[in-house]
Amino acid sequence: MQEATKGSEIKAASEFKGLREVVLDTETTGVEALKGDRIVEIGCVELINHCPTGRTFHVYINPERDMPEGAFKVHGLSEAFLSDKPVFAAVASEFAAFIADAKLVIHNAAFDVGFINMEFGRLGLPAIVPALVVDTLSMARRKHPGASNSLDALCSRYGIDNSRRTKHGALLDSEILAEVYIELIGGKQTSLGFGATATGKAGVGLAVAMERPVRQRPLAVRLTPEERAAHEAFVLKLKGPLWRGYLGVPEEA
Numbered sequence: 452m453q454e455a456t457k458g459s460e461i462k463a464a465s466e467f468k469g470l471r472e473v474v475l476d477t478e479t480t481g482v483e484a485l486k487g488d489r490i491v492e493i494g495c496v497e498l499i500n501h502c503p504t505g506r507t508f509h510v511y512i513n514p515e516r517d518m519p520e521g522a523f524k525v526h527g528l529s530e531a532f533l534s535d536k537p538v539f540a541a542v543a544s545e546f547a548a549f550i551a552d553a554k555l556v557i558h559n560a561a562f563d564v565g566f567i568n569m570e571f572g573r574l575g576l577p578a579i580v581p582a583l584v585v586d587t588l589s590m591a592r593r594k595h596p597g598a599s600n601s602l603d604a605l606c607s608r609y610g611i612d613n614s615r616r617t618k619h620g621a622l623l624d625s626e627i628l629a630e631v632y633i634e635l636i637g638g639k640q641t642s643l644g645f646g647a648t649a650t651g652k653a654g655v656g657l658a659v660a661m662e663r664p665v666r667q668r669p670l671a672v673r674l675t676p677e678e679r680a681a682h683e684a685f686v687l688k689l690k691g692p693l694w695r696g697y698l699g700v701p702e703e704a
Contacts, residue, residue, distance in 0.1 A: 469500040472585070473508075473553040474632060476624040477563045478526040480514050484569040489514035490539060491528050494621030495549060496629045498556075501636065503629060508549040509622040511536040526619045539570045547576060555579065556632050558602055558624075560586035587628060590635050602628060609634040 474496040481488035495508040511528065515538060518530040557563045568578040591600035598604070602624065606613040611630045615623060674682075686692075 470498075471553045472498040472501070472556050473550050474498065474556040474625045474629040475550065475563060476557070476621040476628065477566055478522075478528060478619060478621050479566055480516060480522050481519055482562070484566045487516065488566075489516060490566050490570055491518075491533055492526065492621040493542075493546060494623070494625040495546075496622075496625045497549075497553075498629060501633055507622060507625075508546065510542050510546070512542065513538050540574055543570070543574055543576060547571070550579075554583055554585055556585045556587060556628065558586070558628050558631075559588045560584045585632075587632055587635060591631075594635060602631065605631045605634075 476494050477490050478492035479488050479490050490512055491514050492511050493508065497504045497506040511533060513533050513536045518528065518533070523529060555564075564579050564581075564584060571578055588600060591605055595608070598608075603613060603616070605611075606627060609631060611627065611634070613627055616627065
């Protein structure tokens with residue numbers, strides 16, 4: 452079944468306070484955007500200040516062409532399944548509104564952006580600006596040079612559960628990529644991302660730090676005996692200091 456965010460629920464980015472990002476993934480009929488391949492699924496997850504808001508955009512799309520066997524093996528979306536889904540033109544405005552003014556977080560961004568810009572170009576819509584795109588594959592390659600940086604490999608490296616990912620799916624992959632992205636930029640605690648606390652309960656990463664407070668070592672006393680004696684003599688001269696009441700010290704006669 453098709454799932455899509457209602458147009459009335461899409462808010463302009465200016466209504467949100469803080470950094471707005473959209474983690475995005477697509478599925479297609481192949482890898483040649485300029486040779487007739489089309490988008491068949493789009494999945495998006497919204498982040499505000501690197502935290503998921505719960506708002507998503509998800510839609511299946513009729514590509515108006517056949518489904519090659521190789522592509523079907525990747526995502527499992529058949530020509531018959533997509534035959535009654537809307538064409539891209541029918542969802543383009545809603546999709547464009549959802550991603551408007553947001554940073555787009557994409558794994559291997561050149562692939563997805565190439566397809567989206569191809570579809571936008573067919574309709575005369577503005578292309579995605581490269582400056583608004585964050586490519587997590589490039590980030591991962593810089594952080595882990597020489598290692599495998601596929602989405603599955605990154606999940607394994609960061610301990611992210613991707614057991615549901617038996618086939619590629621745009622919304623599921625976006626949800627997983629959102630977790631990977633948080634790890635790539637520094638981890639859940641720095642971004643207050645949702646995760647398990649030290650007690651195993653769901654909560655924000657900050658809860659781990661709160662449950663395991665750092666024990667501070669007391670500073671060594673730096674006063675000389677003469678300075679301590681002078682301070683005590685000064686305190687004895689005070690008349691009715693307020694701190695006596697707070698500490699429960701009786702007034703002197």
